[in-house]
Amino acid sequence: MKIIMDTLGGDKSPGANVDGVIAALEKYPDLSFILTGEEDYLREAAVGYEDRIEIVNAPGIITGDDKPTDAIRLKKDASMIAGIRLLREREDADALVSCGATGALVAAATLRIGRIRGIRRPAFCPILPTMDGGTVGICDSGANTEVSAEMLLQFAVMGTEYMKCVFGKENPRVALLNVGTEAEKGDDLRREAYALLSEADGVNFVGNMESRDLLSGKYDVVVADGFSGNVLVKTVEGTALELLKKLKRDIYSKTRYKIGAMIMKDMFAKEKAFMNYQNYGGSVLIGTEKSVIKGHGSSDASAVLKCIEQAITIKAGSMNENISAWLAMREEKKETENV
Amino acid sequence: MKIIMDTLGGDKSPGANVDGVIAALEKYPDLSFILTGEEDYLREAAVGYEDRIEIVNAPGIITGDDKPTDAIRLKKDASMIAGIRLLREREDADALVSCGATGALVAAATLRIGRIRGIRRPAFCPILPTMDGGTVGICDSGANTEVSAEMLLQFAVMGTEYMKCVFGKENPRVALLNVGTEAEKGDDLRREAYALLSEADGVNFVGNMESRDLLSGKYDVVVADGFSGNVLVKTVEGTALELLKKLKRDIYSKTRYKIGAMIMKDMFAKEKAFMNYQNYGGSVLIGTEKSVIKGHGSSDASAVLKCIEQAITIKAGSMNENISAWLAMREEKKETENV
Numbered sequence: 001m002k003i004i005m006d007t008l009g010g011d012k013s014p015g016a017n018v019d020g021v022i023a024a025l026e027k028y029p030d031l032s033f034i035l036t037g038e039e040d041y042l043r044e045a046a047v048g049y050e051d052r053i054e055i056v057n058a059p060g061i062i063t064g065d066d067k068p069t070d071a072i073r074l075k076k077d078a079s080m081i082a083g084i085r086l087l088r089e090r091e092d093a094d095a096l097v098s099c100g101a102t103g104a105l106v107a108a109a110t111l112r113i114g115r116i117r118g119i120r121r122p123a124f125c126p127i128l129p130t131m132d133g134g135t136v137g138i139c140d141s142g143a144n145t146e147v148s149a150e151m152l153l154q155f156a157v158m159g160t161e162y163m164k165c166v167f168g169k170e171n172p173r174v175a176l177l178n179v180g181t182e183a184e185k186g187d188d189l190r191r192e193a194y195a196l197l198s199e200a201d202g203v204n205f206v207g208n209m210e211s212r213d214l215l216s217g218k219y220d221v222v223v224a225d226g227f228s229g230n231v232l233v234k235t236v237e238g239t240a241l242e243l244l245k246k247l248k249r250d251i252y253s254k255t256r257y258k259i260g261a262m263i264m265k266d267m268f269a270k271e272k273a274f275m276n277y278q279n280y281g282g283s284v285l286i287g288t289e290k291s292v293i294k295g296h297g298s299s300d301a302s303a304v305l306k307c308i309e310q311a312i313t314i315k316a317g318s319m320n321e322n323i324s325a326w327l328a329m330r331e332e333k334k335e336t337e338n339v
Numbered sequence: 340m341k342i343i344m345d346t347l348g349g350d351k352s353p354g355a356n357v358d359g360v361i362a363a364l365e366k367y368p369d370l371s372f373i374l375t376g377e378e379d380y381l382r383e384a385a386v387g388y389e390d391r392i393e394i395v396n397a398p399g400i401i402t403g404d405d406k407p408t409d410a411i412r413l414k415k416d417a418s419m420i421a422g423i424r425l426l427r428e429r430e431d432a433d434a435l436v437s438c439g440a441t442g443a444l445v446a447a448a449t450l451r452i453g454r455i456r457g458i459r460r461p462a463f464c465p466i467l468p469t470m471d472g473g474t475v476g477i478c479d480s481g482a483n484t485e486v487s488a489e490m491l492l493q494f495a496v497m498g499t500e501y502m503k504c505v506f507g508k509e510n511p512r513v514a515l516l517n518v519g520t521e522a523e524k525g526d527d528l529r530r531e532a533y534a535l536l537s538e539a540d541g542v543n544f545v546g547n548m549e550s551r552d553l554l555s556g557k558y559d560v561v562v563a564d565g566f567s568g569n570v571l572v573k574t575v576e577g578t579a580l581e582l583l584k585k586l587k588r589d590i591y592s593k594t595r596y597k598i599g600a601m602i603m604k605d606m607f608a609k610e611k612a613f614m615n616y617q618n619y620g621g622s623v624l625i626g627t628e629k630s631v632i633k634g635h636g637s638s639d640a641s642a643v644l645k646c647i648e649q650a651i652t653i654k655a656g657s658m659n660e661n662i663s664a665w666l667a668m669r670e671e672k673k674e675t676e677n678v
Contacts, residue, residue, distance in 0.1 A: 067521060067523065103519060131581045131584065131585050142518055145518065145525055145526040145529075146526050177570065179481060179484065179565070179566060179569045179570075180442060182406060184406065186484055186566065187484040187485050187566065190484075210573055210577075211569075211570045211571075211573040211574040211577060212573040212574065212576050212577030212580070213577060214574065214577060214578075215577060215578060215581045216577075216581070226518070227518060227525065227526065227567060228566060228567045228570045230518045230550075231516065231518075231550045231567045231570050231571055231574070232550075232570055232574055234549055234550040234551040235550040235551065235553065235570070235571055235574035235575055235578070236574055236578050237551050238549075238550060238551030238552060238553060238554060238555075239553075239554060239574070239575050239578040239579055239582075240578055240582060241551070242470045242554045242555070243578075243579060243582055243614075245470065246470050246610070246613075247610065250606055250609070250610065251603075251606070254606070256602055256603070257602070257603050257606050259602060260599045260600065260601075260602030260603035260606075261599065261603065262599075263595055263596070263598060263599030263602070264590075264595070264596050264599035264600065267589055267590070267593070267596050267599075270589070271585070271586065271589065274585075275582075
């Protein structure tokens with residue numbers, strides 16, 4: 001298996017990316033890489049692994065300030081854009097890992113990488129930790145601001161196969177993000193999607209979910225349009241981060257609190273780790289023929305390694321083949337019904 | 340001023356509602372009330388205030404499980420529906436306070452209470468605390484799942500006048516909820532709204548906001564369609580609640596943590612109070628001719644009093660007149676431009 005690593009764009013790039021790659025090479029003897037980024041730096045970093053690392057010079061960086069469509073069009077020398085191009089062109093490349101700007105990565109991958117036959121639009125699926133120690137995937141969370149009910153059904157299937165494959169869940173519970181739990185809640189899109197999801201084979205649909213229940217542990221996949229899914233994920237991140245910051249500030253406001261916090265130091269460290277998204281792996285763009293995995297911007301080497309391992313698991317677990325099988329089954333059922 | 344109080348439907352109803360009413364009567368000598376609920380109970384509770392409390396028997400309760408449209412149509416004896424009817428019919432009634440089911444209240448008020456002339460749809464605006472000790476209003480957050488750009492502009496104006504009037508903010512900073520901060524982000528609706536907001540008089544528009552920045556204290560009003568606004572508010576609530584629950588569980592897992600937490604007991608109590616939404620008053624439906632204020636379901640007497648005081652401030656501060664003045668100004672400007 002060959003993975004393309006975009007070595008620029010993360011807060012700890014390129015060091016964390018290269019260290020993650022080398023850890024993966026040590027752990028998985030059949031793995032090889034193409035690295036995009038600053039050639040000189042990468043040549044030096046790859047010494048000793050030349051037979052399993054290919055280097056492509058693409059020293060440009062895309063930041064969150066770049067408009068995605070401009071970045072794709074104008075920054076052809078960027079490590080991310082080069083990575084996408086290689087993923088498209090090189091038949092032997094299976095996946096791309098990047099810790100760069102999400103918007104540009106999702107836009108470039110959606111535009112340039114072929115979709116699984118029958119998939120209307122790929123969906124971006126980050127993972128959040130739930131309060132019972134589990135995980136929940138939000139599908140879609142930003143790739144598509146405008147969607148149809150049929151697309152939401154496809155997101156449900158993609159999320160299901162992803163949570164099965166990468167998180168080992170047997171029969172993922174799928175919910176539809178809505179403004180209330182009753183079947184008739186929300187707008188026409190939501191009501192139509194609810195009906196489709198209720199009768200779909202291969203989807204363990206458990207109903208509408210209000211966003212306040214996201215972290216309850218009752219759901220494995222939350223289906224959403226990319227706009228509200230994006231709001232959902234970023235609100236959890238923002239709220240958790242702001243609360244932890246406030247807690248820290250308040251602790252430092254009094255000596256007595258500092259003493260109390262010292263006694264509980266390891267507990268606070270665990271809370272912080274719990275809310276640290278990189279511990280749960282990258283966010284995957286599902287629905288493309290080849291996987292694109294977005295590591296958190298602050299990823300360290302071990303987080304980069306997790307992203308690489310997600311790519312390996314997706315291939316080994318035949319995630320895309322399972323999605324294709326579902327699509328074929330649905331097509332067949334439609335045809336049978338039409339006869 | 341006369342306020343209608345729905346005395347049923349909250350977790351601490353009717354006790355908290357009646358106690359809140361009596362506290363308000365003591366504090367504001369010109370105030371009077373119409374109470375809807377269980378007549379016998381209310382008669383007894385109102386002893387000594389008969390000249391300023393009118394009682395209307397309407398003992399039915401609407402819960403979150405009732406489908407709003409059914410509740411409005413079928414539960415005519417419900418205290419909430421009676422309250423809405425009285426608000427509509429009684430010329431001397433100025434506002435309604437209820438701690439009952441949000442969905443039914445918003446639906447009934449939107450259907451039955453007249454709108455400010457020129458307002459397309461009322462918006463529901465809850466308040467969240469920000470991390471710098473301030474507040475932010477989310478307008479709309481559930482009354483309208485489908486909106487136009489012009490409606491979003493009106494929400495901006497309604498939110499602005501509300502934050503000025505009730506929270507004393509001089510020039511509220513208004514942001515548009517979006518998936519990124521750049522002007523071209525989001526779908527067509529967001530881009531159109533961005534353009535309208537940018538050039539509108541009387542709105543201090545500061546640009547797009549990503550949901551992770553909601554609690555930063557950089558914004559006073561966040562404009563959203565009711566679907567994503569609802570997701571936003573409920574995600575903050577859910578995340579904060581789940582994190583505090585987790586913290587508590589973790590503290591109880593070890594004696595040492597319990598000791599540490601004991602030392603910090605007053606700090607944790609303050610964090611809890613900080614995240615307690617009822618401390619910031621009720622959520623107001625803005626855009627109706629008469630105010631409808633939704634207290635939190637768990638409101639106690641002091642929270643109910645806060646809701647009553649919001650109704651007083653809205654009237655005293657001429658919020659609706661200011662919204663009307665803006666609408667008139669915009670109409671005039673449009674006409675001048677067309678000449």
